[in-house]
Amino acid sequence: MILTNQELADIFDRIADLLEIKGEVIYKTLAYRKAAESLRGLAEDAAVLQGQNRLTEIPGVGKAISEKISELLTTGKLGFLEKLEQEVPPTLTELLQVPDVGPRKAALFWKQLGVTNLAELEAAARDGKLRSLPGMGEKSEKRVLEGIEALKRRPKRRLLGNVRPAALRMLDWLRAQPGVEKADLAGSLRRWRATIGDLDLVAASNSPTEVMQAFTSQPEVLRVLGQGENKASVELKDGMNVQLWVQPPERYGTLLQFVTGSKDHNVRLRELAQKKGLSLSEQSIKESNGTERLYAEETAVYAAFGLPWIPPELREDRGEIPAALANKLPNLIEVSDIRADLHTHTTWSDGTASIQQMAEAAIHLGRKVLAITDHSGGLGVAQGLSIERLRQQRLEINQVQERLGEQIVLLQGSEIEIHADGSLDYPDDVLAELDIVIASLHTSLRQERAVITARLLRAMRNPHVDVIGHPSGRLMPNREGADLDWEQVLAAARETGIALEIDALPMRLDLDEVYARRAAEMGIPLVIDTDAHAPDQLELMEYGVSVARRAWVGPESVINTWESERLLGWLKKRQ
DNA sequence: GCCGTTTTCGGCCCGACTGTTTTCAGTCG
Numbered sequence: 033m034i035l036t037n038q039e040l041a042d043i044f045d046r047i048a049d050l051l052e053i054k055g056e057v058i059y060k061t062l063a064y065r066k067a068a069e070s071l072r073g074l075a076e077d078a079a080v081l082q083g084q085n086r087l088t089e090i091p092g093v094g095k096a097i098s099e100k101i102s103e104l105l106t107t108g109k110l111g112f113l114e115k116l117e118q119e120v121p122p123t124l125t126e127l128l129q130v131p132d133v134g135p136r137k138a139a140l141f142w143k144q145l146g147v148t149n150l151a152e153l154e155a156a157a158r159d160g161k162l163r164s165l166p167g168m169g170e171k172s173e174k175r176v177l178e179g180i181e182a183l184k185r186r187p188k189r190r191l192l193g194n195v196r197p198a199a200l201r202m203l204d205w206l207r208a209q210p211g212v213e214k215a216d217l218a219g220s221l222r223r224w225r226a227t228i229g230d231l232d233l234v235a236a237s238n239s240p241t242e243v244m245q246a247f248t249s250q251p252e253v254l255r256v257l258g259q260g261e262n263k264a265s266v267e268l269k270d271g272m273n274v275q276l277w278v279q280p281p282e283r284y285g286t287l288l289q290f291v292t293g294s295k296d297h298n299v300r301l302r303e304l305a306q307k308k309g310l311s312l313s314e315q316s317i318k319e320s321n322g323t324e325r326l327y328a329e330e331t332a333v334y335a336a337f338g339l340p341w342i343p344p345e346l347r348e349d350r351g352e353i354p355a356a357l358a359n360k361l362p363n364l365i366e367v368s369d370i371r372a373d374l375h376t377h378t379t380w381s382d383g384t385a386s387i388q389q390m391a392e393a394a395i396h397l398g399r400k401v402l403a404i405t406d407h408s409g410g411l412g413v414a415q416g417l418s419i420e421r422l423r424q425q426r427l428e429i430n431q432v433q434e435r436l437g438e439q440i441v442l443l444q445g446s447e448i449e450i451h452a453d454g455s456l457d458y459p460d461d462v463l464a465e466l467d468i469v470i471a472s473l474h475t476s477l478r479q480e481r482a483v484i485t486a487r488l489l490r491a492m493r494n495p496h497v498d499v500i501g502h503p504s505g506r507l508m509p510n511r512e513g514a515d516l517d518w519e520q521v522l523a524a525a526r527e528t529g530i531a532l533e534i535d536a537l538p539m540r541l542d543l544d545e546v547y548a549r550r551a552a553e554m555g556i557p558l559v560i561d562t563d564a565h566a567p568d569q570l571e572l573m574e575y576g577v578s579v580a581r582r583a584w585v586g587p588e589s590v591i592n593t594w595e596s597e598r599l600l601g602w603l604k605k606r607q
Numbered sequence: 608g609c610c611g612t613t614t615t616c617g618g619c620c621c622g623a624c625t626g627t628t629t630t631c632a633g634t635c636g
Binding site: 057058059060061062063064066067091092093094095096097131132133134135136137166167168169171172175219230232258259260261262263264265275277290291293295298299300301302303305306307311312313314315 | 608609610613618619620621622623624625626627628632633634635636
């Protein structure tokens with residue numbers, strides 16, 4: 033069994049948690065966290081890098097951590113971790129999930145009370161045993177209990193697509209408050225991360241106290257977690273945590289920059305500041321003599337370090353600061369670049385709208401090409417089309433095309449099922465009749481790596497297949513994607529010229545940003561589709577575009593930004 | 608534990624807020 037980059041990253045985060053509780057110097061734990069984060073952003077399997085003796089090329093991975101990766105990949109175990117788990121009870125890391133409980137308090141509860149897991153902590157708090165510990169009191173004990181309750185109510189991370197509409201409503205509310213001059217979404221929401229923990233908002237105001245007061249007394253607020261001059265934090269009734277940060281307008285640029293993050297991006301930027309004898313915070317940039325420079329605009333903050341403005345989607349410490357320094361930031365794709373949607377469903381399979389309704393909605397959004405790609409017969413749950421029904425559908429598509437004339441080009445396609453053995457659901461002569469063929473994995477996703485990779489490769493090598501739909505098959509937050517050998521998948525994509533899809537449904541966002549970036553670097557064509565099952569889902573395109581932007585992808589790599597003639601020519605040539 | 612156009616050793620980002628404290632530790636982002 034081969035450990036994935038994600039699994040390795042989880043192990044190093046776990047080591048960091050245990051080392052922190054143990055009381056190891058902070059920089060050691062930070063080193064493990066940095067290595068974990070790098071592994072998550074890495075498109076090449078660590079196992080491949082190990083084989084080539086290139087593990088230390090991973091940022092934040094040196095001698096010690098590379099040896100641990102090798103040991104894990106070779107034996108599946110890690111002596112260092114096993115020894116650590118003898119010293120610190122492994123279940124103790126549960127305590128770190130509780131708000132306001134960090135490594136020091138977890139260690140305190142363990143050493144003084146023998147607490148080793150969440151249930152024991154809750155019991156100790158209920159028995160009033162926490163209040164008498166050093167540095168603790170009745171209020172702290174109550175906060176721990178409330179934190180445990182909040183943990184039970186709240187899912188860990190939510191999907192961007194579920195959070196964003198509500199966040200935009202709250203932003204509108206904030207902008208309408210008296211005394212608020214400017215306000216924006218910040219944090220992972222502004223960076224368009226696929227999943228969101230807490231919600232961060234920033235505002236510019238000269239009357240922060242009033243703004244904070246209004247914020248914490250909204251009817252949706254369940255409880256106030258903290259409230260000061262510059263910052264307030266609340267838990268909403270639905271379990272969501274929201275932070276609001278306020279500075280006067282002349283400091284808004286540094287505030288927005290700071291709260292947007294990511295944390296790692298900010299650390300890099302502050303290192304850069306230090307080298308120039310400056311100190312960056314959410315308040316200002318300070319010179320070494322203490323003189324403050326104030327920035328109302330975020331662009332000016334970056335300019336102060338000689339950098340162009342960096343789009344928030346890139347701020348993950350994945351090379352964006354060196355790229356900005358060299359003036360080599362990518363020209364990112366925009367939603368307005370999108371001309372076609374090549375993956376949609378109608379009532380012919382499991383969609384809720386007719387071909388005509390979907391086409392009209394697509395025209396309304398300015399699409400020039402729309403592919404109707406209902407499921408093939410094999411996917412029983414989605415009422416896939418038999419060959420006979422597929423041919424009937426062509427007639428209706430032709431009729432709708434006639435009615436709509438030149439407003440849009442309709443294509444007939446299929447989202448065809450890849451069987452467990454890699455064969456496809458329709459015979460080749462039927463596939464040849466279609467304008468576009470998207471092959472997707474929906475079933476038997478748990479096959480082991482060699483099997484499912486060979487299965488996908490077989491489908492990719494069918495010359496009628498134009499696109500691989502949502503390649504990993506993941507459904508967030510619960511279903512992991514297939515355990516594919518991405519080296520082979522990407523190599524096959526390059527060899528066959530097939531396009532890989534970024535599915536824009538917020539629960540998919542698949543390809544993810546890590547592999548989308550690698551694919552684009554390899555010159556593999558990408559396509560961003562909504563996979564819409566209803567007219568309003570055609571608007572979800574922006575989520576797919578956000579993945580491409582986070583993957584440093586420009587419009588040229590994405591075939592549905594191309595002029596219609598070029599796109600149709602590409603499809604025709606593939607046949 | 609990592610890393611180097613200031614360094615192979617000595618650094619490693621910065622501030623708000625809370626609760627427990629009489630000046631600070633812990634947590635968080």
